[in-house]
Amino acid sequence: MKYMLMIYNRPGFVESLTDEERTFVFGEVDSIMAKLTESGELVGGQALADPSNGRTVRLSGGQVAVTDGPYLEGKEQFVGYLAVDCESLDRAIEIAQSWPDIRLGGGMEVRAIMDEAGAEM
Amino acid sequence: MTGGSGPAIEDLLREAAPQVLGMLVQRHGQFDACEDAVQEALLAATTQWPVDGVPDNPRAWLLTVANRRLIDAIRSEHARRDREMAVLRAEPADAQLVPGPATELPAADDDTLKLLFLCCHPALSAPSQVALTLRAVGGLTTGQIAAAFLVPESTMAQRISRAKAKIKAAGAVFSLPAAEQRDDRLRAVLHVLYLIFNEGYTASGGPDLRRGELTAEAIRLTRTLCKLLPDDGEVAGLLALMLLTDAHRDARSGPGGVLVPLAEQDRSRWNRAEIDEGLRLIGEALTWSEPGPYQLQAAIAAVHAEAERAEDTDWPQIAALYRLLSLLAPNPMVTLNRAAAVAMVDGPAAGLHLLGPLAADERMARHHRLVAVRAHLLELAGDTTAALTGYRDAARLTTSLPERRYLETQAARLAQGLSTGTPADR
Numbered sequence: 001m002k003y004m005l006m007i008y009n010r011p012g013f014v015e016s017l018t019d020e021e022r023t024f025v026f027g028e029v030d031s032i033m034a035k036l037t038e039s040g041e042l043v044g045g046q047a048l049a050d051p052s053n054g055r056t057v058r059l060s061g062g063q064v065a066v067t068d069g070p071y072l073e074g075k076e077q078f079v080g081y082l083a084v085d086c087e088s089l090d091r092a093i094e095i096a097q098s099w100p101d102i103r104l105g106g107g108m109e110v111r112a113i114m115d116e117a118g119a120e121m
Numbered sequence: 122m123t124g125g126s127g128p129a130i131e132d133l134l135r136e137a138a139p140q141v142l143g144m145l146v147q148r149h150g151q152f153d154a155c156e157d158a159v160q161e162a163l164l165a166a167t168t169q170w171p172v173d174g175v176p177d178n179p180r181a182w183l184l185t186v187a188n189r190r191l192i193d194a195i196r197s198e199h200a201r202r203d204r205e206m207a208v209l210r211a212e213p214a215d216a217q218l219v220p221g222p223a224t225e226l227p228a229a230d231d232d233t234l235k236l237l238f239l240c241c242h243p244a245l246s247a248p249s250q251v252a253l254t255l256r257a258v259g260g261l262t263t264g265q266i267a268a269a270f271l272v273p274e275s276t277m278a279q280r281i282s283r284a285k286a287k288i289k290a291a292g293a294v295f296s297l298p299a300a301e302q303r304d305d306r307l308r309a310v311l312h313v314l315y316l317i318f319n320e321g322y323t324a325s326g327g328p329d330l331r332r333g334e335l336t337a338e339a340i341r342l343t344r345t346l347c348k349l350l351p352d353d354g355e356v357a358g359l360l361a362l363m364l365l366t367d368a369h370r371d372a373r374s375g376p377g378g379v380l381v382p383l384a385e386q387d388r389s390r391w392n393r394a395e396i397d398e399g400l401r402l403i404g405e406a407l408t409w410s411e412p413g414p415y416q417l418q419a420a421i422a423a424v425h426a427e428a429e430r431a432e433d434t435d436w437p438q439i440a441a442l443y444r445l446l447s448l449l450a451p452n453p454m455v456t457l458n459r460a461a462a463v464a465m466v467d468g469p470a471a472g473l474h475l476l477g478p479l480a481a482d483e484r485m486a487r488h489h490r491l492v493a494v495r496a497h498l499l500e501l502a503g504d505t506t507a508a509l510t511g512y513r514d515a516a517r518l519t520t521s522l523p524e525r526r527y528l529e530t531q532a533a534r535l536a537q538g539l540s541t542g543t544p545a546d547r
Contacts, residue, residue: 001520002271040280043272085272087246114522 002043002113003092005082007099009106010074011050017104028100036084036095047080076106083113130170133179134163135341138260141183143232145191146295152239153285154194155187156257162187163260233258234349235295237342241309244291249284250313251320256281259338269320269335307350311359311415314343318363322370323521336367357406358416364399365422368392380527384431396426414450417442436465453485457494469502489518493528500535509535 014022036042056067070077082099086092089110096108138159145155162183176182240254252270255261261269267277298306321335343360350356372386403419406412412420421442428434443459456479464472476495479485496511509532516528 037275038279040276040283042276085270085276112520114525115520116522 001088001092002083002085002115003089004111004113005084005092005096005099006078006109006111007080007082007101007106008076008109009079009101009104010076011052011079013105021104025100025104028098032095032098036082041084041086041091041095043083043085045080045082048078051077079106127171130167130175133175134166134183135260137180137183138163139233139236139258141180141187142257143236144184145187146236147232149191150295151191151195152293152295153282153289154191156285158187158191158194159183160256160262161190164262167262231297231349233345235297237310237346238298238306239288239293239295241306241313242288242291242293243306243309244287244293245284247313247316249280249287250309251316252277252280253284253288254313254342255317255335255338259342261338307353307355310346311355314339314346315359315415317342318366322366336363336370339363340367352409354406354409355413355415357402357409358413358419361399361403361406361419362415362422364395364402365419365426368395368399368426374523379530380523382527383425386431388430391426399423400426412445414446417446417449421446434465436462440466453479453482453488454490457490460498461494464498464501469498472498473502487518489515489524489528492518493524496531500531505535505539509539 014025017025033042033045051070051072052068054069056070058065058067079101082095084092084095086095089112092110096102096110099108102108141162142155142159145159146152149155165186166179166183170176236258237254240257241250245253252266255266255269256263263278263281264274266281267274270277297303317335318339321337321339340360340363343356343363347353347356347360368391369383369386370392372388372390373381375381399419400423403416403423406416407420421439424435424438424442440459440462443455443462447455447459456475460472460475462472463475473495476491476498479491485491492511493515496508496515499505499511500508512528512532512535516525516532519525519528
């Protein structure tokens, strides 16, 4: 079963870390990715650029409007994701629990990825 | 040398792959190293044959190339080890036994059978068994298997390496299982083939080898197994089940990939050749021995196939067959299907009654299938409000996009009926 692990954190939180904490975070991510590659569970993952560089596209007054941002200073945002193919939800949760952002003010959301296929015959 | 087209070369390679692998393992052991060597030979053929033409003896060509790669791999492995040992003893690097020139041994039919048993070793998880079988016996490349399961190629390569390492660690041997294990091991092989078929069948098609072609692969491998075990009713039953199911392929999905249930399918779009072959196969297989679960499932598919129109379906026979199946190989899916069949014979209340115990089963209570089937029976029973809730619940529970669309459509249909105060048309 494939799951998406969505990573939420305050953009720029890395700045507020000590040198040790920063090294820890980057090292942990590398280590987890390596382990997931080795176990054959890694399907993909991306980090996203800072939201202030992005664009928001929504209806506004009946028109599709494009605005800069979002700018949500100090608020938790979607910063990236990890996609895994693993045995069970429990295993996906286990992977999420190991992600360093959790210990540094962030959070993870674990959701199954919809299958293009039907279920069993 | 003769010319060859792309698809023809691919068919040749897939057929030859397990035979070449069997010969190599027979001679040298070391299944994992041999399997890697055969993969490399296949890739070399894929590149060279379209340019240089197909060799007069394709198998010998593959065997020679694979053997050479194997020697190289063993030599470099020995060289690495010997470099490490060089300080401790004065032994020439090539003193270890190295395979001699490749000679073509007569292909043993049961080499493929041994490979199947090996790839479906109980030490492996089902997904690993599937991946390894597709590569070592199916002759698919890692890339093709990765594409079929929608994972990156490196991920699939890792899974296959780990699977082979696990087999090695478990001390598995390249031989037919002992008599007392044979039935269990064969059941595992059949299950893997069933999984491959299911993976392909339930997917929408695509231009490259994607999941749709897995059904053809599963059928091909099961045919091979049938030839190797011509008296086994369950093997024939599985092939019949696959053919009778695959026959619906063109009728089972509509625009946007929406699922069309059996009762609503345009039967003129069913593949007659597959139905005829499937009916013949199961007809024969049922006479050989007490039917096993695959034969029973094939028999059920046969009863459906014999009905010219959905309303001609012999539901009492289907209900009886599901009852047999539930005694022989009970599982929640069988109960669900049996309930749906019983509802067609004795009315929706009788079907709902059979679903009762499932709701108490923790595994099943929130399974989207149970909720969906119950919703369907509630609708038949006239309890539209409960049915609507059920369809909505099931739509939220499923992780299959086509199923979700189908369930949302049913919910919308009922919701509209309720709001306009008219019974909803199916």
